[in-house]
Amino acid sequence: MKVKDCMTNSVYNCTPETTIQDVAKQMCENHIGCLPVCDNGNNIVGLITDRDIVLRGVACGKDAKTTPISEIMTTNVCCCNTNDEVNEAEKLMGNMQIKRIPVLENDRIVGILTVGNLVNDTKVTSIEVSNTLENICHCGPNAKNNE
Numbered sequence: 001m002k003v004k005d006c007m008t009n010s011v012y013n014c015t016p017e018t019t020i021q022d023v024a025k026q027m028c029e030n031h032i033g034c035l036p037v038c039d040n041g042n043n044i045v046g047l048i049t050d051r052d053i054v055l056r057g058v059a060c061g062k063d064a065k066t067t068p069i070s071e072i073m074t075t076n077v078c079c080c081n082t083n084d085e086v087n088e089a090e091k092l093m094g095n096m097q098i099k100r101i102p103v104l105e106n107d108r109i110v111g112i113l114t115v116g117n118l119v120n121d122t123k124v125t126s127i128e129v130s131n132t133l134e135n136i137c138h139c140g141p142n143a144k145n146n147e
Contacts, residue, residue, distance in 0.1 A: 003111075013038045013109065086121075090128060
């Protein structure tokens with residue numbers, strides 16, 4: 001199965017200039033935990049999560065009303081493509097320990113693949129989802145903290 005068959009197609013995003021407060025409001029209003037950060041050409045330049053806002057923004061004393069998201073976003077974003085196989089995207093998510101992965105087509109963001117998408121897709125087995133989650137959190141039998 002291809003990533004395009006499992007991903008969320010409607011993706012909200014923001015620009016690097018968007019303030020922390022505006023990003024937090026957008027996440028709250030849309031019930032989402034991350035936003036791709038895109039330039040004017042819809043090319044991904046970063047990713048911001050609710051956790052980033054707390055740890056890199058609030059905990060560091062950033063002014064949420066004036067600080068641009070570019071100061072706290074992740075810039076080295078792991079992405080996949082619409083025609084990638086879902087099992088390859090799952091491996092990437094596990095290896096990179098990420099719960100969400102932006103999906104690109106012609107270098108532009110067109111979707112996002114989340115653990116929730118995997119859980120809700122009947123073509124993805126519970127074993128595959130379980131393995132992906134174990135790899136993301138390193139909580140499986142091969143995790144270093146279990147040695």
